[in-house]
Amino acid sequence: MTHLVLALTAIALNTFSGTAAVLRWSVILPGMRRAGVPESWLVFPIGVLKLAGAAGIAVGLAVPVVGLAASIGLVLYFTCALYTHVRAGDYGAQFGLAFVFLxxxxxxVALALT
Structure with missing residues (x-):
């Protein structure tokens, strides 16, 4: 049950965040600029990778290895996102959210391996 709740949470968070990136939601633009991320990256790779991760976790509810792979991909993605924010010296709200997503x-990943 815990894994299901966590998977649904990850799906919801990454779907929302990926959609916000693809739609270039104005709320996220200042944080992306502070981190030095080009606006041209919002659709691809940022939005597409988050939406693919969410879809992979959803498929993983039926095919666990796919959900594990998607979760590992999101761990890698958000590790890189945190690195980008640290490198730019940006410790704002999006930095904190990246920790939550990570x-x-x-x-x-941990629950999928147990």
């Missing part, structure tokens, strides 16, 4: 993805 934690959810990492917990999905």
């Amino acid at each position: 934690g959810v993805a990492a917990a999905n």
Whole structure:
């Protein structure tokens, strides 16, 4: 049950975040600029990778190895996102959210391996 709740949380978070990136939601643009991320990256790779991760975790509810792979991919993605924010010296809200997203993805990996 815990894994299901965590998987659904990861799906919801990454679907929302990926959609916000693809739609270039104005709320996220200042944080992306502070981190030095080009706006042209919002659709691909940022939005597409988050949406693919969410879809992979959803498929993983039926095919666990796919969910594990998607969760590992999101761990890698959010590790790189945190590195980007640290390198730019940006410790704003999006930096904090990246930690939350990383934690959810990492917990999905841990539960998938148990």
